[in-house]
Amino acid sequence: MLTQRRADILNLVVDEYIGTAAPVSSRALVDRHNLDVSTATVRNELAALEQEGYITHPYTSAGRIPSNTGYRFYVEELMAEEPIGADERRTIEHQFYQVAPGLDEWLQLAASVLAAAVGNVAVVARPQRPVPHLRQAQLVHLRPGAALLVGVLDDGSIQERIVAVPEDEGQPELLARASRLNDRLSLSDSERIRTIAPQFEDDDDRRLTLEIADLVAEGASAAQLFIEGIRAALAQPEFSTTDRMLDAVEHLEAYELRGALRPPHSPDPGARVLIGDENERSWLHDWTMVISAFGEPGGAVGSVAVLGPTRMHYGHTIPRVRYFARLMTDLLHELDG
């Protein structure tokens, strides 16, 4: 275990490095925080901290930078969380009452406001149920023989696909068919729907039921993501060369991020912090992800995440991710009445 003084010094090193992005020297620590020891003493402590793996140097005589272990210790033991002032809260919440109340608008806005608040990439994943249920299906006549099958699921998402229908059926017949299907399928999950299918007498009803089962199953796959703040993240010194920037751009898209987020199945009162190689994906090994979940336990659950370099303002970011997760939970409640 670290002595108090060492922990204090580590804290200062991390704070300083987060602020300046430059290796931290013993002189800087003593001067800027008027420590009552000499730089030599600090140097001894730094050497010890390095020995124990909390910090490193890029080369022999540069200052120190935190290692992933150092960040981890900082996040768990040292970091001072920067509270969200009443003003900031008000400003943020105000923005949500200025757009039309709708889930997608809110999710989009959340990503954008969070990104601006933390100066890094913010990702918001649309809430999903692990096992979605059908609320209602609808058949919209397109042309003889084809209709648009629209399914509204209980997590509020809408799935659609074009399906074949009997040539001679127009909208009235399709309405009747849809209401027949809804009577039996509504509020069931994909698996259940599939087992109900054989109970229908009519061939087409059976076929459509299976299409609906597919549709509902699809609702459980890829969650829609809202991504913002890429530019702000890339503007940081970590991406000062074009190749690093290109690497980042390559990965910061919905397809890749979906894999990195991994859907939580229950909302999380806190926020998980994954530093560097604590992330599974290897492209994230220089990144930190702060992630939290929102929604109702047992209901639809989404996630809010911030991605940035491991040198991230943790004390600022973590409470804000938590706050946005809570905020989104509240907004979801509001949508649900």
Next chain:
Amino acid sequence: MLTQRRADILNLVVDEYIGTAAPVSSRALVDRHNLDVSTATVRNELAALEQEGYITHPYTSAGRIPSNTGYRFYVEELMAEEPIGADERRTIEHQFYQVAPGLDEWLQLAASVLAAAVGNVAVVARPQRPVPHLRQAQLVHLRPGAALLVGVLDDGSIQERIVAVPEDEGQPELLARASRLNDRLSLSDSERIRTIAPQFEDDDDRRLTLEIADLVAEGASAAQLFIEGIRAALAQPEFSTTDRMLDAVEHLEAYELRGALRPPHSPDPGARVLIGDENERSWLHDWTMVISAFGEPGGAVGSVAVLGPTRMHYGHTIPRVRYFARLMTDLLHELDG
């Protein structure tokens, strides 16, 4: 008007510059295309071409690079279009039959395949009608007093919003209401729907009708965009500094691109080429946009575009944008039966 020889030389300069991204010297022209004149003669011609505004040099003794005027002349008079081979066609079309047939999937795929084909940013805008009509509205009960209003429009898009409904109505009542509304509103545009509203006796029917009118109007606003190939575009030498890359990243998002594309109202058999400051948006002044429209005249029209540096392989890109526009038109037909 340019003499034949000058035009030939301009052609070579542009070709060469597109290929190498380096200023083109008189020596390079003579050597690589075994011209039967000396470098001095070529230099004289280059000086003349510069005089007339088709090329410039970055500094006194570097080679020549095309000006926007030069590119314009090249595109209109000189460029050799690179045909799309049967193999390439087959490979591309094959990919469309491998995904589930659905408009969104196809649009996404088109953007991705086109981006890969041209090595630049590809943008595909979902087809829209200038004045969309309602196909069918649906009310899905969420909880007492609230329902999800889902509208399917005649361009295949789906709009949704949460609306208030009478507290005591459950799904059966809402179904009846929806079918009552559909009977009168189906196939009307937003404006028409608004004028019909007063004809309903019931207060809630009137209110919901206005909601539907709004919903339909929204369908005419922002078209969904599918954007791919950002990484490939940024990897080009034009973005060799991080600030240029940041500028590009800042603008290459749906919100900005939507403004730059401006929806065409009829499909276009060819492709428009906007070089540098021929683009309205000033951030596009170093970019070229090749854009074409697809869909049915008078029906839903979408667009396909490629964005890249003005030094773009025009002869390769233009026919491919045209081809993708035709392909999407065909695929739309297929969806329509």
Next chain:
DNA sequence: ATTAGCACTCTCATAGGGAGAGTGCTAACA
């Protein structure tokens, strides 16, 4: 345990100095 002092190391910014590429111009040539 702490500290002053100092040698040593490494980076970074700056300047200098070719080498090389390419032009523009002039004068000779067909």
Next chain:
DNA sequence: TGTTAGCACTCTCCCTATGAGAGTGCTAAT
């Protein structure tokens, strides 16, 4: 008159060197 050889001149780019500065690690004294 159009073309060409020749050459001076210009500008970039890369390499090197060099010095300043920042910072450490170590030693010896307190």
